Amino acid sequence: MDCQTSKEYISQFLDNELPQELLQPLFRHLADCGECRTFFVHTKSIHDSVKKLEYVPVPESLDQKFAVLGMEEKKVSVLFKNNFVSIPTAILSVIFAFMISILIFFSLDASTSPSAFSSINQQALGAFSYSMMQQPIHLQ
Amino acid sequence: MNTTSLSDEELVSQFRNGHLNGGSLLYSRYKNAIYSFCLRMLADSESAKDATQETFLKMMTKIQSLEKGMAFKSWLFSVARNEVLMVVRRGKIISMEKYDDENTIFDQSTPLSITIQSEIHDKLAEAIRRLKPAYREAYMLREIEGLTYEEIAQVTESSVSAVKSKLFKSRAALNEMLAPYM
Ligand SMILES: [Zn+2]
Numbered sequence: 264m265d266c267q268t269s270k271e272y273i274s275q276f277l278d279n280e281l282p283q284e285l286l287q288p289l290f291r292h293l294a295d296c297g298e299c300r301t302f303f304v305h306t307k308s309i310h311d312s313v314k315k316l317e318y319v320p321v322p323e324s325l326d327q328k329f330a331v332l333g334m335e336e337k338k339v340s341v342l343f344k345n346n347f348v349s350i351p352t353a354i355l356s357v358i359f360a361f362m363i364s365i366l367i368f369f370s371l372d373a374s375t376s377p378s379a380f381s382s383i384n385q386q387a388l389g390a391f392s393y394s395m396m397q398q399p400i401h402l403q
Numbered sequence: 404m405n406t407t408s409l410s411d412e413e414l415v416s417q418f419r420n421g422h423l424n425g426g427s428l429l430y431s432r433y434k435n436a437i438y439s440f441c442l443r444m445l446a447d448s449e450s451a452k453d454a455t456q457e458t459f460l461k462m463m464t465k466i467q468s469l470e471k472g473m474a475f476k477s478w479l480f481s482v483a484r485n486e487v488l489m490v491v492r493r494g495k496i497i498s499m500e501k502y503d504d505e506n507t508i509f510d511q512s513t514p515l516s517i518t519i520q521s522e523i524h525d526k527l528a529e530a531i532r533r534l535k536p537a538y539r540e541a542y543m544l545r546e547i548e549g550l551t552y553e554e555i556a557q558v559t560e561s562s563v564s565a566v567k568s569k570l571f572k573s574r575a576a577l578n579e580m581l582a583p584y585m
Contacts, residue, residue, distance in 0.1 A: 274571040278545060280552060305578045305585050312527055313546045318435035319442050322452050329430055329459060 264292045269299045277310045411475040418466055426466070429475070430459055436548065437483050443543060444487045446532060454486035461486075477554040480544060484558055491536075505569075509533045509576040530580040534573055541566055542573040 264272075272289045275281040281289070293300050407428065409417075414432075417425030437458050442451035461482045469478045509530075534542060540559060544550045545566075550558065555566045 270575065271567070271571045274574050275567065277574075278552070278570065280567075302575075302578060305582065306574050308585065309527065309574070309577050309581060310546065312524065313531075316524060316528060316547060318439040321434040321438040321455060322448070325438075325452055325456055326434070328456065329427075329434075 264288055266292075266296060266299055269293070269296065270302050273299070273303050273306055277307060415466065415469065415475050426463055429462065429479075433476070433479055434459070437479065440480065440483055440540075440543060440548075441487055443531065444484075444536060444540060445490055450490045454483065454490055457486045457489075458483040473557065474554060476548070477550060477557050480548065480550070481558045484540065505535070505537050509535060509538070509580065526581060526584055527577075530577050533580060534576060538569050538573040538576070541569040542577075545570055 269289060269292045272281055272285055276286070276289065293303060409428070411429065411432075414425040414429050418429065419425075434455070438451060438455045441454040441458075442448060445451050445454065458479065462479060465482075469475060531539060531542065537559075541555055544555045544558060545552075552563045552566045556563050559566070
């Protein structure tokens, strides 16, 4: 094996891409060749050092731009995914529940006790909340 | 479920199905890698920022073009490389001829600067910058990003044997540049 081939094999060896059958000829050459041994040691040392090079962090202004494009939606999904409702549905539901409460309040007889009102109202809201929970997620 | 432990493929699938959360996590996972790649290729922070921005905008709009069988990471680096080439073609940083030049492996015009405090990492980063673009991209995709020879060939639109050769020559050049400090 000549030194040029040996150095090419060293490069592939460091990448774990050298075929098994070429390992022995390479190391036999390295045992006899000081120049290639030095190449091996230096290349391996650079190979190990380059792994420790750190990424340069992306500028904050770019993060902000992508936050507007993506992260806002992320916040929305995190906020609503556990409730299984979309934002418009949630708003409409609150308005609807409020209107029902008002209607129940005015339709009740003046003699109705506060506890009866409270129980009807809770039932109505409970049933409504349950129907809300059955709706699929639709992020707008 | 801890979404950060999801694989690229799972996040891509989420993103393709309309969940921006998947895209947002892919952005977080690769933003620094892509910016560092663009910066090391272009050596200009403004151009690198533009190329990074365009890369992720393309990710958002063209994710459907990612073919089955191609790793997302390779695809993303192909997009980033194209954006780097767009900057180069506009002649803002270096000419296309110099980008494609495979006759010289590294810039030998001036020796590596040495300061007493400079550490091997600074010299190494500077030596990598001295590699000609065609060699630098292959070297970074292998050593920093850990792409396979096949993936580098895909990203750089070349052959596996060309990739092997570029990696060997890059390493030999770095050895030469850094020999005085070893
Ligand atoms: Zn030798």
